[in-house]
Amino acid sequence: MPSPLPTVSRFEADLLTLLQGLLGHAPRSQWLPILTKAQPRPKCLSAAAVRLVADTLAKGATRLVAEAGWRSERFLRGGEAATGRLWERTAPSELGLAFSPLALDFLMWATSETCAKPAALWKVPRKRQLEIGDRWLLAAAYGAVRQSDIGVAWVQGEPWRNEPLCQLLYAADFDHPANAAPLDFSPWLVPAGIAILEASQRQLAELWIEMEAAKERVREFEELRAMAASQRRALDAYFAAIDKIERRDLARFLLAAARTLTTPGANVRRRVPELRLEKLRLADRQQAYRDAVVALQYVVELGRWQAAARGIGYFDEGYAAAQLWKADWEAYHGDALSSAAAAALAETQGLVAEIPRTAEAARASPAETG
Amino acid sequence: MSRSYRIRVRESLRRVIRASDHVSSQLELLEILPPEQMAELLAQELTGRGFERKGNQVVRKDQGISIAVDLGSGEVTVSAAAQGKVDLTSEKEGRAYDDAGPNSAQVKEQLRKAIQASLAQEADRQTAELQKQATDRLEAALGDVRRELDQAVNRATAAALKLKASQMGQIKNLTEDAATGSLTIVVEV
Numbered sequence: 224m225p226s227p228l229p230t231v232s233r234f235e236a237d238l239l240t241l242l243q244g245l246l247g248h249a250p251r252s253q254w255l256p257i258l259t260k261a262q263p264r265p266k267c268l269s270a271a272a273v274r275l276v277a278d279t280l281a282k283g284a285t286r287l288v289a290e291a292g293w294r295s296e297r298f299l300r301g302g303e304a305a306t307g308r309l310w311e312r313t314a315p316s317e318l319g320l321a322f323s324p325l326a327l328d329f330l331m332w333a334t335s336e337t338c339a340k341p342a343a344l345w346k347v348p349r350k351r352q353l354e355i356g357d358r359w360l361l362a363a364a365y366g367a368v369r370q371s372d373i374g375v376a377w378v379q380g381e382p383w384r385n386e387p388l389c390q391l392l393y394a395a396d397f398d399h400p401a402n403a404a405p406l407d408f409s410p411w412l413v414p415a416g417i418a419i420l421e422a423s424q425r426q427l428a429e430l431w432i433e434m435e436a437a438k439e440r441v442r443e444f445e446e447l448r449a450m451a452a453s454q455r456r457a458l459d460a461y462f463a464a465i466d467k468i469e470r471r472d473l474a475r476f477l478l479a480a481a482r483t484l485t486t487p488g489a490n491v492r493r494r495v496p497e498l499r500l501e502k503l504r505l506a507d508r509q510q511a512y513r514d515a516v517v518a519l520q521y522v523v524e525l526g527r528w529q530a531a532a533r534g535i536g537y538f539d540e541g542y543a544a545a546q547l548w549k550a551d552w553e554a555y556h557g558d559a560l561s562s563a564a565a566a567a568l569a570e571t572q573g574l575v576a577e578i579p580r581t582a583e584a585a586r587a588s589p590a591e592t593g
Numbered sequence: 594m595s596r597s598y599r600i601r602v603r604e605s606l607r608r609v610i611r612a613s614d615h616v617s618s619q620l621e622l623l624e625i626l627p628p629e630q631m632a633e634l635l636a637q638e639l640t641g642r643g644f645e646r647k648g649n650q651v652v653r654k655d656q657g658i659s660i661a662v663d664l665g666s667g668e669v670t671v672s673a674a675a676q677g678k679v680d681l682t683s684e685k686e687g688r689a690y691d692d693a694g695p696n697s698a699q700v701k702e703q704l705r706k707a708i709q710a711s712l713a714q715e716a717d718r719q720t721a722e723l724q725k726q727a728t729d730r731l732e733a734a735l736g737d738v739r740r741e742l743d744q745a746v747n748r749a750t751a752a753a754l755k756l757k758a759s760q761m762g763q764i765k766n767l768t769e770d771a772a773t774g775s776l777t778i779v780v781e782v
Contacts, residue, residue: 501721501725502721504724504728505614505616505731508728
């Protein structure tokens with residue numbers, strides 16, 4: 224009588240354990256060693272193993288997104304505000320994540336190679352395109368290994384350096400020059416991608432608070448510059464993308480993060496207490512102060528969206544979106560956050576306090592909010 | 594039996610070291626009146642605050658901080674400079690197997706180079722320290738300078754508004770709140 228349990232090889236068993244681990248369903252002690260040891264890679268996987276991988280991805284992805292998307296929240300759907308859990312706001316047919324053979328290729332590489340070697344990192348083969356599920360898997364995998372030697376190696380890897388979701392979630396882990404090529408968020412602007420972005424809002428808020436707090440430990444100016452450039456690269460591309468598709472509600476995470484980041488009395492210089500300023504000229508010091516509060520610069524930018532939302536009347540296009548934005552703004556005390564952010568930025572300015580007009584306007588007329 | 598000679602070399606370094614740092618920015622004056630008139634009003638306001646007119650610039654030097662405002666372009670430059678003297682002497686000893694021969698000359702040359710390198714390093718350290726002091730001073734002064742320039746620009750703007758109002762008609766009422774900087778002018782046209 225055949226066994227009801229599928230049989231897989233040792234390699235396939237490791238691959239499945241690794242996948243379970245990357246999705247957060249196995250302890251690190253079980254799957255992290257798999258990433259650090261090399262083993263012969265088979266030419267292909269058995270049909271049973273492929274079925275198990277597909278099943279693990281389907282259930283794992285659903286569970287991870289469900290863990291984040293179960294709360295009843297309000298987001299835009301078709302230009303109107305829709306309230307409910309993620310799967311109540313979105314038709315099930317639109318929530319499916321497509322995976323390509325590249326996901327299997329990545330998992331086979333991760334199982335067979337010593338992943339902490341920067342020289343032998345996984346790459347997307349030429350002329351091959353990642354599906355949204357592959358992208359999500361890469362971001363989830365990086366998130367699982369980022370606090371290990373493997374993460375230190377992967378930050379040099381092309382798939383993670385240019386994966387928009389990974390960059391948005393973990394921008395400060397990466398060092399990019401100020402003139403790095405812009406990120407392209409378009410693969411994420413499909414219903415399933417947007418659903419993930421919605422579900423990630425809380426995580427994004429926590430991670431951006433963590434990123435800004437991590438600057439307290441930075442000692443070198445160049446390191447801070449690289450972190451800030453990476454953060455700006457991620458937020459510039461993300462804000463441009465969600466603005467283009469009129470989904471400004473997807474910037475809610477920054478309002479949530481700003482509540483912590485605009486702590487009253489937090490002197491901008493105290494945000495980088497370890498930074499070696501002695502050898503820096505004043506222009507560089509001021510740049511360092513600006514780099515210490517990247518997120519706050521974008522909070523001030525959000526004030527422009529608030530000003531624009533105020534100008535949209537009942538009969539104008541985008542009224543529902545503007546109402547949702549204003550409701551968010553009010554719920555998070557956007558005026559106070561924007562003013563506090565502008566005040567922190569004013570400390571970083573040279574001679575002329577460049578407080579954005581929107582922030583000035585917000586302070587001048589708080590009663591108009593909402 | 595060989596005999597070694599003690600070689601002693603003394604070197605000194607005297608140098609004037611200079612350090613400076615500056616930041617520049619643009620003052621933004623509202624175009625209430627023609628630019629020349631706005632610049633003149635700003636110049637008047639700044640000269641009242643101890644600035645000196647030098648051609649198209651107004652400048653002030655105070656406690657090592659120099660502020661220069663270009664009235665044409667509105668560019669303001671704040672700089673700090675510091676100067677100091679380095680007077681260093683160092684001595685090193687070595688051993689050679691001859692008194693005035695080739696080995697002695699070689700040892701002297703090695704010692705001299707070593708002393709010069711250590712003196713240059715110390716001079717660089719003192720220059721960097723002077724540079725830090727100049728930058729620290731500039732940074733400490735910047736907040737006050739910014740406030741003062743903001744006030745000067747606000748007062749020049751208020752003066753321009755009064756002039757403009759008087760050109761438009763007869764000023765009936767003028768209320769100025771120094772605390773908030775608000776200005777209300779009632780004009781009868």
